Amino acid sequence: MTSDASAQAGPNAFGHDHRLTPVDRFGIWLSARRIRHEVGTFAGKRLGDFGCGHEAALARTVLDDVETATLVDRSLAPDLLAHPKVHAVEGSLPEALSSLADASLDIVLCTSVLEHLWEPVDTLTEFRRLLAPDGVCFINVPSWLGKRALELSAFRLNLSPADSIDDHKSYYDPKDLWPLLVRAGFRPRHLRCSRHKFGLNTFAVCRLGR
Numbered sequence: 001m002t003s004d005a006s007a008q009a010g011p012n013a014f015g016h017d018h019r020l021t022p023v024d025r026f027g028i029w030l031s032a033r034r035i036r037h038e039v040g041t042f043a044g045k046r047l048g049d050f051g052c053g054h055e056a057a058l059a060r061t062v063l064d065d066v067e068t069a070t071l072v073d074r075s076l077a078p079d080l081l082a083h084p085k086v087h088a089v090e091g092s093l094p095e096a097l098s099s100l101a102d103a104s105l106d107i108v109l110c111t112s113v114l115e116h117l118w119e120p121v122d123t124l125t126e127f128r129r130l131l132a133p134d135g136v137c138f139i140n141v142p143s144w145l146g147k148r149a150l151e152l153s154a155f156r157l158n159l160s161p162a163d164s165i166d167d168h169k170s171y172y173d174p175k176d177l178w179p180l181l182v183r184a185g186f187r188p189r190h191l192r193c194s195r196h197k198f199g200l201n202t203f204a205v206c207r208l209g210r
Contacts, residue, residue, distance in 0.1 A: 023159045028057050030197050031111050035138050038205055039107060042066050048105040048130060050093060050123075051113030056080055058111060070105065072096050094123040097130065105130045108137040114177075115141050115168045124184035131208050139181070139204040141172040146200035172202050181206055 035058075039045075042065040049059040050072045059069050063085055070087040071080060081088045089096050093113065108127045114120040127137045142150060147168075154165040170176075174193035181191055186206045196203035 021159055023153055025057075027112070027197070031140055032058050032061050034140075034196060034203060035109065038136070038138065042107070045106040046070075046104065046132070047107045047109070048072070048100075049109040050097065050127070051110055051116075052076075058109065070100065093117065094126045097123070097126040100130055102129055103132045103135075106132055106135050108135070110138070111140040112142065114139065114172065115170055118169055120170075121180050121183050124180060124186075128185045128206075128208070133208060135208055137186075137204075137206040139177065139202075139206065140196065141177060141202050142168070143173050143195065143200055143202050144171045146197070147171045149200050174202050174204075177202050177204055 036042075042062040044067050045065075046068050047059065047062065047066045048070040049056060052059050052071045052073050054073065054075055055077050056069075056071050056073075059071055063069055063083065066085065068087060069083075069085055070089065072089045072091065072093070074092060075090055076088050080086050089099070108131060110123075110127065114123070117123055124139075131137060150160065150165050150168075154160040154162045172180075174195065178191065178193045181193070181204060182188060187209065190207040190209040192205045194203055195201070
């Protein structure tokens, strides 16, 4: 499923007010597995994880490997704020990204965040600005099929935070996400959009190329 991170879900970062559920942890594991497969190695990379969640659960899995990790969400755990590799920015997207330098990141992660934004293209445009040459951006969002599963989990089974799902502004199949990525400045030749997590999510790999 897709409740593994959210920058815009309510007044606090995802995971700030509650423990991660088994559904959350499974979503994080699936996202991390797919991203690791695409990246190969995080060694020496400058990572940005935007809407990372209070605990930055996905980014934590690669902190030992990366050169630096820029973490952005409305609130971040105290140990992340003090971590020597972490550049922490507490705020909302896309405004919180304005202080970051152009072409300063090798990898951008954004998992389960765009569905909380009224104007997702503004944030996607910032991601492209932040990517270094040959950088790669990974986007994970819930699909329209995933909407049913998420609402069942949150509203009937109480396995996911209902407030987060109530905050969703949209859902994205590949045909919905692809045009937004092109509007943000990514070239079609460097884009891949596909279904992910049993069709409940859409996953995009966006490269700058040369």
